[in-house]
Amino acid sequence: MTIAYNEIQETIRMVQMESLDIRTVTMGISLRNCADGDFEKVKANIFHKITKYAGQLKPIAEQVEKEYGIPIVNKRISITPIAEILGDATVEQAVELAKVLDAAAEETGVDFIGGYSALVHKGVTAADQTLLDAIPEALATTNRVCSSVSIGTTRTGINIDAVAKLGEIIKETAERTKDHNSIGCAKFVAFCNPVEDNPFMAGAFHGTGEGEAVLSVGVSGPGVVLNALKRYPDADLGEVADVIKKTAFKITRAGELLGRVVANRLNVPFGIMDLSLAPTNAMNDSVAEILEEIGLESVGTHGTIAALALMNDAVKKGGAMASSYVGGLSGAFIPVSEDNGMIRGIEDGSLSLDKLEAMTCVCSVGLDMIALSGEASAETLAAIIADEAAIGMINKKTTAVRIIPVIGKDEGEIVEFGGLLGRAPIIGVKPFSSEKMIRRGGRIPAPLQALIN
Amino acid sequence: MQKRAVVTVVGKDTVGIIARVTNVLADHSMNIHDISQTILQDYFTMMMIVEMADKNRLDDLLEAFETVEKDMNLTISIQLEDVFQAMHRI
Missing domain, CATH: 3.20.70.20 (Anaerobic Ribonucleotide-triphosphate Reductase Large Chain)
Structure with a gap:
């Protein structure tokens, strides 16, 4: 079947102007x-x-x-x-x-x-x-x-x-x-709840259920989704979900095709497509800006969780149809230091650590690339991990914590990590101690799988 | 194996764009199957479906296109057709 003129144009536009890329091919x-x-x-x-x-x-x-x-x-x-x-x-x-x-x-x-x-x-x-x-x-x-x-x-x-x-x-x-x-x-x-086939760093490992070698792919494309939404400024939320779904479908199909070609040439089986939208510091390649395009003045304000839930689910629906094997984390990635919109949200005061925690209840990845005050104690860091793990444990989903207590820096300062890791405003932690709870040690028992409200 | 690819050329309209681009394709023994060209607000856009005789000469071809891009201030891209099929057809 011949390809239409406007379809060629759309693909070219996605690559050249909207930062469509394959974020990673990862060999396990x-x-x-x-x-x-x-x-x-x-x-x-x-x-x-x-x-x-x-x-x-x-x-x-x-x-x-x-x-x-x-x-x-x-x-x-x-x-x-x-x-x-x-x-x-x-x-x-x-x-x-x-x-x-x-x-x-x-x-x-x-x-x-x-x-x-x-x-x-x-x-x-x-x-x-x-x-x-x-x-x-x-x-x-x-x-x-x-x-x-x-x-x-x-x-x-x-x-x-x-x-x-x-x-x-x-x-x-x-x-x-x-x-x-x-x-x-x-x-x-x-x-x-880590997954065994996550192709994204820093949390990738080749799990025990995996084979000898495998190639998995992480797609990207927040820029493409953002630009698609910009073309429908007056759509209702059902239509917004539909636009995201269709866009995710196309992005995923491109990712799966390239992933399969690479796997084929390397002579290893194709593993999974990870459907996570992963931002970069490039202009307009931000997940936060998608949420803002849906209708939030600044990411982190009231309504952020609802917008994120809509977006995350729509990406999965589009991607799941496009790929034969979906796996990995497949949720929204919002590493703070790598997303210009998230950085702005923290600088403007609309986004806080508490809101970031809440956002992980509806998207996969957890607290990612968050720079904290260097003063934060080991017990406070542990307590942050415990909170996030509890969200994952109860909601039967993966949650992760990648936090950076920047020694010598305090709340409000900006830290430059460079390259793909970007830059982040330092967030302060609560001045109250969690030491006693962490020092108690032991295990939090596995939760009930019924009576789930 | 022969493969089809899509060549797109975008840039400010000037005399001889098609000549230069198709010459490069001919030099690399690439047959043109389909060609469509239009001028949009002074901007030249052309899309071609070509038969890639030898994928191994891709580097060479990209280099030749780069010279044309610089000389005539154009953006030229070449992509295997499969990717368009995958993205736009179920």
Whole structure:
């Protein structure tokens, strides 16, 4: 069937003027057969396996973007949670392993490698503990390694001992990278109900239910959705949802096509499409601006949750029809520092930490890339994680926390992270302590799945 | 395998755009299947469906287009047809 003139124009406009891109192609690689009693062998196995499987990822993805004229912004790798193959390694060895991963990422040319991770939502093994102890130094001494820790699920409850430990890890990572605005914390995510096939960083890891290697795709396109809505200034909310749905369909189809071509050429199975709208600091590529286009004066004001719920659901409906395998996080991403509209909302005072928490009840990702006052204590950070995990646990959804207590900076100041990570106004935390609750430790029991009001 | 691609050319109208662009295509042994061109408020827009004989010469082609883009102040893009099919057809 021939393509119509206006259809060609629409696609060209989306790419050239509305920042349509594929946000990431992420190759998941299982490292489980890399374990060995000899630590030197483990290091060699891991480096060899990653560079063998992902060696062609970047050149092939670049070739495909050239052929189809749609940019693929990031090429990434996710791996088996490292704690699962650490065995009896020491903390120093675990840090060494992070450096091996960093070197493998550099060798393959990917920008991030995710999976320096542990799943401790019920309990902590000796290897998990080693990994947790190694995280601050690993993040401070590597550039491309991303770490995540699961501290709760709906089926197990929340491991508050682990949450308390994460507060300390984040604080220590911030201290160790304080010369660079505590940037180490931008590479660390705490999860409740993590998914095994998330292609987005910093929370990507290759879950235990996954195969040997797989290629998953994260699409993007808030700019395209925003511009589509601008063409219907007087539509009612049902029509608004419809416009978003149709746009998400087209974006997702383009993403799936390119993802399948890359997977095919790399000779690995295609995994999933992650339907999350992910913003960038580019002009008009903001999720917050979509909410404002729906009719809010500034993101964070009354009505934000309703607009977000509408948008998030419409994206999923359009995307689910467009792709044969939807997975990953598939919700709205609103990393504060990476979204110009969100930054403005905080500067203008319409958006607060409390509202951001509330927004995560209807969208997937949680508190993402939020710069906090460097004064925030480890217990306060842990309590923020606990709150967010509780939202995820009760609502049976993924929630994540990626917060950066910027050492030496206080509320109202602006911090520049640079590049894709953007810049963020520092948010203050409540002056009241949560220490006693966090110090109690133990686990919050798994919630009832009935009587759900 | 032969593949079809869509070439679009946008820019301020001037003499010889079609000549330059089609010459580049001919040099790369690309056959033109369909062509449509119009002037919109002084802006030249052209879309062509071409047969890509050899995908491996894409880099070479993009380079040649870049020269034309600079010389004539145009924006030229080439994309495999599949992406339009995927986005606009179920």
